[in-house]
Amino acid sequence: MDPLGNLIDWIALYGIFGLIAMGMAERFVPAIPSYGVLVAIGIAAAEDVWSVPAAVVGTAIGSFVGASSLYLAVRALGTKRSTSLLYWIGKWIGLSHGRIDKSFSYLHTRERMLTIVSQLIPTVRLISPVIAGLVQIRPSKFMAGSAVGILIWNSFFIAAGHFVVLVVPDINSSVLALKVLALLVVTEALVALGWRLQSLLPRLLATGGNK
Template sequence: MDPLGYLVEWIAIYGIFGLFAIGFAERFLPALPSYGVLVTIGVAADDDVWSLHTAVVGTTIGSSIGAFGLYLLARGVGKKRTTALLYFVGRWIGLSQPRIDWTMSSLRARERALTILSQLIPTVRLVSPVAAGLLGTSALRFVAGVSIGIVLWNGLFITAGYLAVIAIPGINSSALALKILILLVSAELLIALVWRLQWRYSMRSDLGVSK
């Protein structure tokens, strides 16, 4: 069984539009494992369904437009309603309110760098466009930063799938995605620990408490 492989077969029917659509959809469907889909797209690139370059460009454009849509939504709906929605979605995807607040505080303090880096952190990458909209990040800066981050994220996993099928012909895409999930979860737990320590240190500093 290879459910991700079946999904990519459907995407392949629509070519570049399918790549665009899946990149766009992952912004609004947190349950869709973007890393797994991207890895499988990379596997398919070796089967001449599409080129590696086309896969990265198509998914990046779709995901960037989706992220910009969330950014505009946050700017248009208003701070109070958007913040409530952000907390609700955060609970659904496993982000606590303090972690969301820390994300927003970090974006405010180091806007340019963290707009890029936030796209490389699972779950955080889904809420960062909304956070940027709430903080009033300029549209040009947001688009530039988030696009770079998405290119890095998409390129990493698509290339991983492409190289994996070269090394192991006939590899099961879903099994490969599961192994990558384990690595991602481990990395996210480590990042969450570091962020929590930084947040506690920041809170102590704000209260004037010595370490």
């Protein structure tokens, strides 16, 4: 079985509009794993369903429109309602209130990171437009940073799917997506560990120097 492959067949019926719709859907339907869909889209590009540039641009436009819509909606809703929305989204994508609060506090003082790098972090990228709206980041800064981050994210996974299928022509889209997920989980854990060690290192050195 190849659920992602079947999904790509449906997207292909609508061409570029299908790609744009899928890019928007991954922002509002947490059950759709964007990395998996993008990998499958890359596989389809290798099979000449669409070109790689068209796949990147189409999905990026949809994702950008979805992210911008969330951001603008949050600014219009106000802080109280937007915070409730943020917690609701977090529940659906597996983020606890504590982790959301920590992300909010951390990103509040790092706007540049929020606008670009947060689009490259699994799960966090889904709530980053909401946080950006709560923090009241300027629209121009949010949209420019998000556009860059989305292009990097989409290009990476579409290219990965495209090149993998050239090496392994008969690979199953869903199986490849699961392998990508495992790689993402391991990478995220290593990055978190490295960040944690980096923050602890000065304290350990200071403690050692006082002995």
